[in-house]
Amino acid sequence: MNIADSEEMAAHLLERGYVPTENLDEADLALINTCTVRDHAEHRALSFLGRLRKWKRENPARIIIFAGCAAQRLGEKLKKTFPFLDLVSGAKDIDQFAQLLDKSGLFHAEKAQTPAGQKSVTGYVTIMRGCDFKCSYCIVPSVRGPVQCLPSAEILKNATQKAAQGYSEIVLLGQTVNAWKEDGKTFADLLNDVSAVKGVERVRFVSPHPIFITPDFLKAVENNPKIARHIHLPVQSGSTKVLQEMKRGYTREILLEKLDALKERGFAISTDIIVGFPTETEADFQQTLSLVDRVHFSAAYCFKYSPRQGTPAAEMTLFPEKILEERLDILLNKVKGLAESAYRAQIGKPVQILMESPTKGRTSDNFWAQTCQTYPVGTVVNTEVLSVEDTLLLTRD
Ligand code: SAH
Ligand code: SF4
DSSP, X not given: OXXXXXXXXXXXXXXXXXXXXXXXXXXXXXXXXXXXXXXXHHHHHHHHHHHHHHHHHHOTTOEEEEEEHHHHHHGGGHHHHOTTOOEEEEGGGXXXXXXXXXXXTOOOOOOOOOXXXXXXXXXXXXXXXXXXXXXXXXXXXHHHOSOEEOOHHHHHHHHHHHHHTTOOEEEEEOTTGGGOOBTTBOHHHHHHHHHTSTTOOEEEEEOOOGGGOOHHHHHHHHHOTTBOSEEEOOOBOSOHHHHHHHTOSOOHHHHHHHHHHHHHTTOEEEEEEEEOOTTOOHHHHHXXXXXXXXXXXXXXXXXXXXXXXXXXXXXXXXXXXXHHHHHHXXXXXXXXXXXXXXXXXTTTOEEEEEEEEXXXXXXXXXXXXXXXXXXXXXXXXXXXXXXXXXXXXXEOO
């Protein structure tokens, strides 16, 4: 989501004469797009901002913009700690970013620049903003606001433009992306419509919520090979009790049903897990470990619970850091080999590789693969997996 938001903000800077650079020393402007989902993420953004103090002093004409979710949470008070900061633009204001730039008086009419040639095959299309859930640990609803679904006409226009620019993989984005709806239209309909756009070879989506893995969605997937056979589905915990306290809206049993349905349809599943939610007992933690054993995720991102000010869970008593660290270590050890075994399980299977370079690309289930021959970037190659090197499939083509 932040990549897509950054691209959107960068487009307004291109219109004002700026071009991107990898080199801070030659930059005239720094746009920092931030995350606040965990304290660590916010902390990193703020320490980067702190390091820009010297950069700004070297040339006071330089402009610094602090944007995104941490900017939304901390607001204008950031300027007290970082007086050299020029503009603060919260995540909710992304639609008004252009007006904010104009109102600031910092930008003068310059020749609009054309975007640099596309570097990847993946184009991001935001289909909804905000979140209507109230997971008790999560700050996202308060910094991004309630759900606003973008109209399908706008989404299709955006996807068509992206495909025409050569992006053959479209990633649909939203905090609960599969909750997208419009009068009479479901997320499944939207997946079918986007995959029918000329030039689109593959459609992915991030982040889905388990409760919207519906029969309607499963049917769409069965009939449409352009919908990727990989899903990043955050489970957060394997314990019904913790899931209820997290207000996730599903139990372990419902979750397992959904995960099994996805597996039956050939999906590789990656996930997010939070360790050390304040009420997590040893037995709850064991439930999470057993879920990991049972599901064989292709990857699992494990996060130490981070209290976020203003969320209901932040009022609960934390348990000792030592236990938290121990649990995280145990879980990390368990998930360490997941990717390797998921890769090994691909040997002998037919795969469709969307080429990202002449000899390398990703399969529909999101594994990296290397071909013997060369192919045009953005095309799909049908072949079979011959062998595996760590986390790279080698094919028979
Ligand atoms: N909308 C997505 C998640 C967005 S936040 C969903 O509901 O699945 C991305 C990930 O950050 C979450 O999946 C969760 O694992 C993690 N996360 C969110 N809040 C957290 C917190 N307070 N502490 C630790 N991890 C957190
Ligand atoms: Fe946060 Fe829950 Fe919304 Fe995901 S669904 S963004 S975890 S509140």
